[in-house]
Amino acid sequence: MVLDKASCDLLQYLMDQETSKTIMAISKDLAQSRRKIYYHIDKINDALDDEKLHIISLPRIGIHLTEEQREACRQLLDEVDSYDYIMSANERMQLMLLLIGISKERITLEKLMELTEVSRNTVLNDLNTIRYQLTLEQYQVTLQVSKSRGYYLNAHPLNKIQYLQSLLYHIFMEENPAFVAILEEKIKERLDGEMLLSDEVNQFLKKQVPLVEQDLGKKINHHEVTFMLQVLPYLLLGCDTVTRNQDKHQEIDQEFSLIRKRIEYQVSNKLGERLFETFGISFSELDRSLLAILLLSYRKDRDIHAESKDFQHLRMALEEFIWYFESQTRMEIEQKEDLLRNLVIHCKALLFRKNYGIFSKNPLTRQIRSKYSELFVITKKCAEVLEETWQIRLTDDEIAYLTIHVGGFLKYTPSIQNNFKKIYIVCDEGVGVSKLLLKQCRFYLPNEQIGAVFTTEQFKSVEDITQVDLLITTNDELESRFPVLKVNPILEAEDILRITDFMKNKVLRKDGRTFKDNLSTIIGTYISDKHVAAKLQEEIQLLINQELVIQAFLDES
Incomplete structure (x- = not known):
């Protein structure tokens, strides 16, 4: 059984789907040809011993895993090791860079060949690519080799730490879980006996x-x-290799x-x-x-030092930002002191990240820019006040975080209705995302009572003494005696339809085709070019989301 990155990605994708997916839909979502999808399905089926568990695409329905198949797939991913998994070139280079960056021992070409299990020429080609890629980075790190030290990263100590933190972020936050498991195994094996x-x-x-x-x-x-x-032990090992x-x-x-x-x-x-x-x-x-x-x-969810006089200059700049936001828009912010406190907590960490070059990425940036495009643009314009005061340049990821915080405090006027349902929100994504999700749910469920917003830990502590009609959560593994509806932190059109469907029918539907699937089928009937069809579908969905979400802010002003 030989599963590579693409096979594991497909396996994880299928396990995450709650509804049936056609091969064409899978092909579009994963940006691979249908032939490749069939090829990887065959590889997965070869790895599944029991033919009854084989993954089969049904005509006009597609693929939907049973619970038995899901469990078999989970076991399959857990069993993947370095002998079964074929690393991509990028994964090989990440593995080599991490070992070179944290190892106290002399790293030779032979050790890198043993680590990656590829030929001498392949390793040499990878090392040349690494050297070129490092020239494109902002950290001024170079890959050097000498007889006494072997391969090593040459950089100012702080630059090296910044680069290692960025590398670890890309590995642990963005790469395939199967590869991450193999990387941990190989590094631990190579640094045998390292207590950290x-x-x-x-x-x-x-x-x-x-x-x-x-x-x-x-x-x-x-x-x-x-x-x-996950990354602290590697960073500490990286510190040990720094020559001061x-x-x-x-x-x-x-x-x-x-x-x-x-x-x-x-x-x-x-x-x-x-x-x-x-x-x-x-x-x-x-x-x-x-x-x-x-x-x-x-980032912090709570900070008792947020009112400290040490950060008075931070507070003043953010007060000006809030004032400027309201003066330039038709939107009104409520509970300004709460928003100000949350922004102070967030921006304290933001400024330290900027000052010390600690890499961080916002996983919700693309969704924020797509579904809250007007609010994002306005926030970006108003944030120039902060950039000028703090003498920094805010990235789109950082603007998206500010948009989340501001969006959660835009003025809301609830409808009054006696026959309401009680709803709790469970979200571990942080205060800003939780507040924005609450704002979205209030807009789409104006006649229901949004009782509270919990983290998973908080909810579990009160679950046995509470009564609720529905739990709306961003968490994948929340289990409860109450109905649970999993949504994206930034609500998609599909999430909105599922929420309104539950409110109307009091049933969580787990079968049937999704809105996205139906839209894809309709467009495919009229447009044969799959790239044009996919582009049109994306633009239609974007338009729907803009009408559903962005207009909500404008109408409330």
Whole structure:
């Protein structure tokens, strides 16, 4: 059984689908030819021992996995290892770069061949590609080789850490889970005996999260915590490989001088002490400063220090931003103090990310720009006030986060009706996304009672003493005795139709064709060119979303 990246991607895609998908629809979604889709289905079926579990596309219906098939597919992905999985060229290069960046041992060509299980020429070609790609990066990192050191990354210490953090983000947040599992396995095998990569240290760090948050007086975003636990050991190993020669020593100390005045640095010291007491692992000064930077840079859901006088200049700039937003639009913001507090919490972390080059990406940017295009453009224009004050350039990812926060506080006028249903929202995507999702649900469900917005942990603590008609959630694995409707954080037309369907019929439909499928079929009847048809479908859906969502903000003003 040999599954490559594309096979695993298809397998994960099919497991995520709640309705039937035709081969044509799958082909469009994954940007692969139908022939390729059939080819990978055959490979998956070969790997499934029981013929009764084989994946079959039914005429005019497509593919829909049974629960038994889903379980078999989950086991198949869990069993994929380095002998079964064929890495793409990009995955090979990511694996080599990570090992070169964190390993204390001398990395030779032979070791890279053993690591990637490809020929000498293939590794040499990959290394040449890496050298070229590094010239396109902003971090000024180069790949060097010498007899004494083997292959190594040459850069200013802070630049190297920034680059490794960016590399780890792309690996753990964007790559195939099967590849990530193989990467972890191969790195741990190559760095055999490295305590930082052990399961014991991983469990220890997980248990430290509540203590760290308590010491900080802050609640770190759930997704940021998950990412930090995954990448922290690799970043610390990367710090250990940094050579701090004399001419760089004073420069690095100066760059980290402000960090050492923050509470995050004190908390980092405490965690280092507990790590040493438990495992004998020592934190260097660079390690402590790195962890403090990460704690400062990650998004927060709560921060008791948001009203601190230290950030008065931040608050004043954001007050001007809110005033400018209202003066330039027909939209009115309600609960301005709550919005201001949330923006202060968010922008504190944003500015530390900008100052220390910590890479972060907003997974909702494309959806925000598509479905809230007018609000996004207005926010971007108004954010020039912040850019000028803080002397920074905000990316579209950062503008999208501001759009989420502002969108959650635009004025809303509820309808009054006695025969309403009680609805709870469960969302682990952070305060900004939760607030915006609440705003969307209130607009589409004006006659229902949106009782509360919970994280999964909060909801589970009160589930047994509450009564609710429907749970609307962004979480994939939420289980409850109440009806659960999974939606995207930025509601798609499909989500809106499913919500209104439940309100009308009181039934969660799990079968039948989706709106997207029906639209694709209708367009395909009149347009044979699949690329033109796909483009038209995208534009129609965009128009529908704009009418459904953006107009809501304008009408309420």
